[in-house]
Amino acid sequence: MFVLVNLKAYxxxxxxxxxxxxxxxxxxxxxxGVAPQAAxxxxxxxxxxxxxxxxxxxxxxxxxxxxxxxxxxADAGASGTLINHSEKRLKLADxxxxxxAAERAGLETCxxxxxxxxxxxxxxxxxxxxxxxxxxxxxxxxxxxSADPDIVEDAVAAANAVDDAVAVYCGAGVSTGxxxxxxxxxxxxxxxxxxxxxxxxxxxAVLEDLVSPL
Amino acid sequence: MFVLVNLKAYxxxxxxxxxxxxxxxxxxxxxxGVAPQAAxxxxxxxxxxxxxxxxxxxxxxxxxxxxxxxxxxADAGASGTLINHSEKRLKLADxxxxxxAAERAGLETCxxxxxxxxxxxxxxxxxxxxxxxxxxxxxxxxxxxSADPDIVEDAVAAANAVDDAVAVYCGAGVSTGxxxxxxxxxxxxxxxxxxxxxxxxxxxAVLEDLVSPL
Amino acid sequence: MFVLVNLKAYxxxxxxxxxxxxxxxxxxxxxxGVAPQAAxxxxxxxxxxxxxxxxxxxxxxxxxxxxxxxxxxADAGASGTLINHSEKRLKLADxxxxxxAAERAGLETCxxxxxxxxxxxxxxxxxxxxxxxxxxxxxxxxxxxSADPDIVEDAVAAANAVDDAVAVYCGAGVSTGxxxxxxxxxxxxxxxxxxxxxxxxxxxAVLEDLVSPL
Amino acid sequence: MFVLVNLKAYxxxxxxxxxxxxxxxxxxxxxxGVAPQAAxxxxxxxxxxxxxxxxxxxxxxxxxxxxxxxxxxADAGASGTLINHSEKRLKLADxxxxxxAAERAGLETCxxxxxxxxxxxxxxxxxxxxxxxxxxxxxxxxxxxSADPDIVEDAVAAANAVDDAVAVYCGAGVSTGxxxxxxxxxxxxxxxxxxxxxxxxxxxAVLEDLVSPL
Numbered sequence: 088m089f090v091l092v093n094l095k096a097y098x099x100x101x102x103x104x105x106x107x108x109x110x111x112x113x114x115x116x117x118x119x120g121v122a123p124q125a126a127x128x129x130x131x132x133x134x135x136x137x138x139x140x141x142x143x144x145x146x147x148x149x150x151x152x153x154x155x156x157x158x159x160x161a162d163a164g165a166s167g168t169l170i171n172h173s174e175k176r177l178k179l180a181d182x183x184x185x186x187x188a189a190e191r192a193g194l195e196t197c198x199x200x201x202x203x204x205x206x207x208x209x210x211x212x213x214x215x216x217x218x219x220x221x222x223x224x225x226x227x228x229x230x231x232x233s234a235d236p237d238i239v240e241d242a243v244a245a246a247n248a249v250d251d252a253v254a255v256y257c258g259a260g261v262s263t264g265x266x267x268x269x270x271x272x273x274x275x276x277x278x279x280x281x282x283x284x285x286x287x288x289x290x291x292a293v294l295e296d297l298v299s300p301l
Numbered sequence: 302m303f304v305l306v307n308l309k310a311y312x313x314x315x316x317x318x319x320x321x322x323x324x325x326x327x328x329x330x331x332x333x334g335v336a337p338q339a340a341x342x343x344x345x346x347x348x349x350x351x352x353x354x355x356x357x358x359x360x361x362x363x364x365x366x367x368x369x370x371x372x373x374x375a376d377a378g379a380s381g382t383l384i385n386h387s388e389k390r391l392k393l394a395d396x397x398x399x400x401x402a403a404e405r406a407g408l409e410t411c412x413x414x415x416x417x418x419x420x421x422x423x424x425x426x427x428x429x430x431x432x433x434x435x436x437x438x439x440x441x442x443x444x445x446x447s448a449d450p451d452i453v454e455d456a457v458a459a460a461n462a463v464d465d466a467v468a469v470y471c472g473a474g475v476s477t478g479x480x481x482x483x484x485x486x487x488x489x490x491x492x493x494x495x496x497x498x499x500x501x502x503x504x505x506a507v508l509e510d511l512v513s514p515l
Numbered sequence: 516m517f518v519l520v521n522l523k524a525y526x527x528x529x530x531x532x533x534x535x536x537x538x539x540x541x542x543x544x545x546x547x548g549v550a551p552q553a554a555x556x557x558x559x560x561x562x563x564x565x566x567x568x569x570x571x572x573x574x575x576x577x578x579x580x581x582x583x584x585x586x587x588x589a590d591a592g593a594s595g596t597l598i599n600h601s602e603k604r605l606k607l608a609d610x611x612x613x614x615x616a617a618e619r620a621g622l623e624t625c626x627x628x629x630x631x632x633x634x635x636x637x638x639x640x641x642x643x644x645x646x647x648x649x650x651x652x653x654x655x656x657x658x659x660x661s662a663d664p665d666i667v668e669d670a671v672a673a674a675n676a677v678d679d680a681v682a683v684y685c686g687a688g689v690s691t692g693x694x695x696x697x698x699x700x701x702x703x704x705x706x707x708x709x710x711x712x713x714x715x716x717x718x719x720a721v722l723e724d725l726v727s728p729l
Numbered sequence: 730m731f732v733l734v735n736l737k738a739y740x741x742x743x744x745x746x747x748x749x750x751x752x753x754x755x756x757x758x759x760x761x762g763v764a765p766q767a768a769x770x771x772x773x774x775x776x777x778x779x780x781x782x783x784x785x786x787x788x789x790x791x792x793x794x795x796x797x798x799x800x801x802x803a804d805a806g807a808s809g810t811l812i813n814h815s816e817k818r819l820k821l822a823d824x825x826x827x828x829x830a831a832e833r834a835g836l837e838t839c840x841x842x843x844x845x846x847x848x849x850x851x852x853x854x855x856x857x858x859x860x861x862x863x864x865x866x867x868x869x870x871x872x873x874x875s876a877d878p879d880i881v882e883d884a885v886a887a888a889n890a891v892d893d894a895v896a897v898y899c900g901a902g903v904s905t906g907x908x909x910x911x912x913x914x915x916x917x918x919x920x921x922x923x924x925x926x927x928x929x930x931x932x933x934a935v936l937e938d939l940v941s942p943l
Contacts, residue, residue: 095791096789096791096792096798097791098800124801125767126767126771126797126804126807127801127805128768129771130771140768141795149738150816150867150923150924151738152735152738152784152814153784153797153811153814153817154738154817155766155768155795156738156766159738159769160768162768162769163769165768169795172794173394175795177392178390178391178392179393179396179414180387180414182393183415183416201394202397204425204427205393205397207463208397208423208425209422210425211418213418248463249463281792282792309577309578310576310577311577311578312586338587339553339583340554340587340588340591340593341590341591342554356580360524362526363524364524364525365523365524365602366523366569366602366603366709367600367603368552368603369583376554388578388579388582389580496578604820604821605820605821607821607851610821611850628821629825630825633854635891636825636850636854637821637850639850640849640850677890
């Protein structure tokens with residue numbers, strides 16, 4: 088299982104959370120990644136934690152002021168990137184081009200989708216992983232694996248029907264080791280979470296709990 | 302084979318072309334549709350031709366000023382709609398929602414895509430048809446079926462691999478009956494075209510040629 | 516005072532409301548316009564009511580599938596158009612280009628803005644009118660002229676400081692003749708409203724009340 | 730005069746150019762800034778050069794995955810930001826909100842516009858500076874101050890008519906000290922440039938030439 092902590096634009100210290108994540112990953116042997124704002128990538132990567140971008144633009148080197156170039160986030164220490172997060176939805180053609188950009192830059196890709204149909208759609212583009220996150224559960228208290236187990240199983244089935252080399256992650260409401268365990272039982276190979284760690288009083292303790300079943 | 306004429310925002314008389322399309326369809330027995338600007342839908346539908354919208358918004362009834370509501374284009378006489386045309390690319394989640402909107406309004410759907418990967422992606426969402434139109438060939442003089450036959454065959458294969466109930470159309474540079482014939486030989490069940498008819502000196506003659514092999 | 520009724524994407528009969536608006540305008544001598552979905556423009560214009568588009572695209576004739584061409588909405592009977600409604604916000608450069616498009620097509624323009632600063636900004640582009648509609652009051656029960664009279668006066672001041680030939684309209688929560696009266700007292704030369712008429716049990720009665728002070 | 734070098738998404742070493750810019754600024758006493766990709770901000774700021782962001786999002790702290798938070802770019806060492814560059818055009822309401830975000834984060838703002846009308850519009854929002862960059866001249870060999878001096882003078886007049894505290898910069902095709910001089914003669918207080926420095930064989934020599942008249 089991969090545990091990916093998305094720091095969004097939260098008012099948190101990215102280095103503090105990254106350091107905790109690095110330590111818990113090292114101690115437990117679990118795979119934990121942290122995805123900060125692009126401007127915070129170098130500081131997060133400097134901690135040694137597995138570092139992900141939250142987004143890359145559908146562009147190559149060139150005249151693209153204000154873009155988030157895949158090569159720039161890779162330079163800054165990212166080894167993977169989210170694409171099409173529900174808070175940064177992209178046009179289909181741009182998901183395709185952003186995946187190409189990530190591949191050129193050597194970034195692992197996880198493309199997000201709202202429901203199993205969309206999971207099938209993005210799986211057809213050949214990412215490393217897809218993530219299903221029902222928008223109505225994001226930021227809530229109940230894990231997707233408890234609130235809507237069918238959506239996870241259906242997402243796994245939809246992805247496998249198209250390309251069984253694509254890993255499926257799930258997200259929304261994940262905050263405990265029990266949630267991670269339940270997600271794994273449904274066929275997910277990773278979880279995305281954000282506020283559960285980023286807004287916790289003790290992010291390290293939450294991370295330790297998250298990876299305890301692994 | 303379905304021949305769908307997209308009038309885009311061309312400076313043409315939509316009723317004149319619609320009337321020609323209706324007449325040629327009636328005389329030949331071929332299926333021909335015309336897709337005008339939303340504001341021209343009632344006038345085009347009044348001719349009796351099969352009428353399509355160029356786009357519908359990913360919304361339901363409600364506070365959506367400036368949208369193109371599926372129900373409104375159906376009221377105005379459309380029986381089908383393009384979605385995600387390369388000149389009106391949508392976010393993946395909005396393609397999904399626009400298809401839901403079209404279904405609620407009883408509209409047939411044709412979702413456009415740039416390449417076979419994206420054709421596979423949109424086929425996973427379950428439209429009635431998908432259309433592959435390589436952007437670099439749109440508006441050109443050479444038919445996609447001649448310039449890049451592989452892309453049509455690959456699109457048919459990509460769609461069938463996901464859902465063999467989805468018809469595949471192709472477009473870009475189509476302007477003759479020979480082009481339509483070639484597209485059919487590659488597995489396409491329809492063609493999209495625009496300038497080939499809309500900018501012709503004699504649209505009726507072009508339409509007659511287009512349907513001559515059918 | 517100009518009373519402009521925006522039908523948004525409401526589930527209403529646009530012709531019924533347009534007919535009521537036409538009758539009340541004729542009986543009272545007041546200026547009343549109706550802005551339907553683009554696909555409903557011809558039917559609304561056929562009633563004889565002053566007909567507005569909800570939006571026009573920042574494009575000219577050409578390859579712009581799915582756009583809302585100013586010339587097409589003018590053909591369909593519109594004599595004016597909203598631009599940059601808060602539910603259809605545009606890029607600044609596209610507001611400018613949409614105004615050019617409207618001018619080419621002979622459409623009167625009303626550019627919407629959220630606050631007095633933005634009213635000043637759009638006034639600098641030279642529209643016929645600007646409309647201030649605080650997003651937090653749209654669709655509510657309290658008229659902008661009662662809930663936030665300063666915003667209307669500040670909008671009038673901001674527009675006049677830039678170009679005193681630009682009329683200022685206001686909107687959000689307007690539903691009675693008293694609201695129209697209050698808006699006029701604050702310097703507004705028109706009101707935008709939507710649900711107050713469109714969702715009323717008796718749209719004609721609401722319209723009669725709206726224009727009663729004029 | 731302020732000389733702001735936009736590195737866009739060019740395939741260049743941002744630290745090398747930043748170091749040259751820092752040295753030339755120190756030696757000449759001229760004000761030179763460098764605007765890299767967000768992920769490169771910390772490395773560029775570490776050189777000691779005045780560091781600008783290319784863009785900030787119209788958001789506050791919160792659930793905004795993939796945004797470019799003003800606070801994050803400030804953390805990373807930026808002291809100013811471009812907003813609404815012609816390659817990253819924003820909705821009017823988002824220009825307004827991005828300026829608020831920049832102000833909260835203590836960033837100086839320069840809002841870009843295509844023509845004098847749009848310069849007047851953005852000046853009404855109260856930025857520190859506006860920049861006029863005719864899109865058709867961007868990336869070309871002829872400086873805006875030579876190719877279209879009227880546009881610079883008209884931009885200065887348009888900004889002053891709205892708010893004479895707003896500085897006016899100009900850009901497009903600027904690459905020599907003569908261009909900077911000509912811009913200053915037309916009333917500009919700064920220049921934006923990109924390829925003229927970033928793609929030069931010897932960026933330091935170009936920078937030295939640029940500031941030679943100052």
